[in-house]
């Protein structure tokens with residue numbers, strides 16, 4: 042990364058931790074097939090098994106064998122949702138998610154409706170918290186799996202997974218949790234939270250791109266969605282990406298070790314950032330004010346539009362996101378912000394800041410000033426403010 046630039050877009054891509062790179066580098070230089078019995082193969086096998094133990098430790102899985110490696114969070118989400126739905130088809134053909142899930146959860150759920158499943162999405166409130174009463178109401182005898190993200194990548198809101206787990210398990214269905222945004226930022230204990238399936242991404246932990254993991258609780262009935270050579274307990278066939286997997290393991294180990302201190306440090310910087318940015322007029326925090334990821338700040342500004350904010354911040358050397366990084370090519374308003382009750386116009390003026398190791402307390406002043414300049418400038422140019430038109434603020438309902 043360029044030293045003169047401030048990077049606050051870890052949600053879309055996280056710079057690989059130099060310690061992780063050093064650790065995993067040898068596996069990039071010499072490829073080994075972990076299914077081969079010669080020495081090179083055995084070294085690759087032991088690198089994978091070491092990584093499995095480290096990832097299991099990050100989330101307190103009952104045993105390393107409960108972890109399978111995948112190519113990333115999207116693949117983990119697909120295996121979890123499709124694999125449990127198809128394997129338990131005899132129990133019912135109803136699947137659920139929340140309205141603010143990532144597309145890699147929403148689209149597999151939607152895709153199951155082509156195979157005769159019905160699907161329901163649980164609504165969220167203004168702060169992005171899942172409506173638990175509505176959740177209970179929507180679950181039926183037919184429901185097989187509910188997929189809920191631990192924390193949302195666009196608005197940072199953290200869901201009450203333990204409470205959700207209780208509701209889900211009283212009804213005898215499976216709970217899948219997408220922990221891509223939260224892992225390494227807040228503690229996760231799959232046994233204490235009683236989670237059946239949990240998705241992790243290497244890159245979001247500071248590991249290489251191209252690896253992910255899925256935790257599968259012992260006894261969970263699941264089938265493969267991609268038959269092949271039978272790697273990863275037959276659930277994720279295909280030759281393993283040793284470099285990315287070894288790196289993911291080391292990133293998980295470092296994340297667990299550094300989480301308590303680093304998350305407090307980032308929270309202090311983040312809180313200061315929120316205080317400074319909210320001084321601007323017609324500027325609002327999105328997501329939950331307290332129950333949110335410690336490294337995450339997200340805003341919306343009336344009268345202006347996310348893509349221009351991103352570009353103007355970039356000119357000033359600050360890299361941020363408008364929120365829906367993964368589908369930003371479509372320029373549609375974020376389904377997450379819309380689900381929290383915002384209008385299309387309100388949802389368009391969003392900015393998401395995600396902090397990490399490289400951010401320092403001194404960054405706050407620079408980012409706050411760049412933000413002020415950006416919104417003042419854009420509002421001056423905005424045809425909406427010139428006409429003095431105002432959106433109704435505050436009272437956004439469903």
Ligand code: PMP
Nearest residue numbers: 113114115143145194219221222
């Ligand atoms: N889930 C969440 C919450 C995400 O933020 C993302 C994107 N980082 C994904 C899933 C998908 O991750 P990937 O594109 O690495 O598969």
